[in-house]
Amino acid sequence: MLIVGTDHAAVETDLLGGLLACPDCDGVLRPWSHARVRVIRRRDGEEDRLRPRRGRCRGCARTHVLLPDEGFLRRRDEAAVIGEAIEAKAAGAGHRSIAVRLGVPAWRVRRWLRRFSERASAIREHFWRWAFALDVSLAPAGPGQGAFVDAVEAIGVAARAAVLAHGPRPAWCWASFASGGVLLANTRCPLPALR
Numbered sequence: 001m002l003i004v005g006t007d008h009a010a011v012e013t014d015l016l017g018g019l020l021a022c023p024d025c026d027g028v029l030r031p032w033s034h035a036r037v038r039v040i041r042r043r044d045g046e047e048d049r050l051r052p053r054r055g056r057c058r059g060c061a062r063t064h065v066l067l068p069d070e071g072f073l074r075r076r077d078e079a080a081v082i083g084e085a086i087e088a089k090a091a092g093a094g095h096r097s098i099a100v101r102l103g104v105p106a107w108r109v110r111r112w113l114r115r116f117s118e119r120a121s122a123i124r125e126h127f128w129r130w131a132f133a134l135d136v137s138l139a140p141a142g143p144g145q146g147a148f149v150d151a152v153e154a155i156g157v158a159a160r161a162a163v164l165a166h167g168p169r170p171a172w173c174w175a176s177f178a179s180g181g182v183l184l185a186n187t188r189c190p191l192p193a194l195r
């Protein structure tokens with residue numbers, strides 16, 4: 001799997017132009033049909049269906065789904081919604097009030113928050129590495145406020161550095177990209193190394 005932008009025409013152009021690299025070996029990806037249909041649930045409860053493109057590596061011959069950065073792997077809700085829940089939790093809100101605000105079931109919010117919490121230390125480390133790679137002038141992180149809050153802060157710092165370096169991109173879309181889509185995957189699924 002490779003996380004790409006949400007502009008399908010631009011992704012197609014990059015794929016045809018040989019500009020997308022294999023996440024396993026850095027070989028060039030070539031067009032290779034489409035993946036199965038995915039559903040993305042929006043902030044307002046609307047659902048969009050999309051059929052992601054698939055590429056095949058000329059080097060290792062593996063195929064990869066080109067997943068838009070508006071979502072996370074194996075999560076139906078869009079990254080912005082899940083991100084809003086995570087930020088609200090970091091600001092002190094409980095999962096029930098977050099669920100009411102977002103219009104989603106409380107159990108689902110609790111599941112997102114629990115998964116983020118389980119991975120918080122790894123997420124913090126991963127995104128600080130990104131932040132320093134994007135902006136060498138950054139000061140090291142100050143005293144911690146707990147693993148969960150520190151991880152959210154790391155994503156915020158890195159996402160701001162990414163915008164300054166590469167232009168606007170919604171923070172949680174960038175977080176999906178920078179985590180290879182596995183931000184909320186289980187702990188056996190490692191966050192990808194920086195390239």
Ligand SMILES: [Zn+2]
Pocket residue numbers: 022023024025026027057058059060061062
């Ligand atoms: Zn490859």
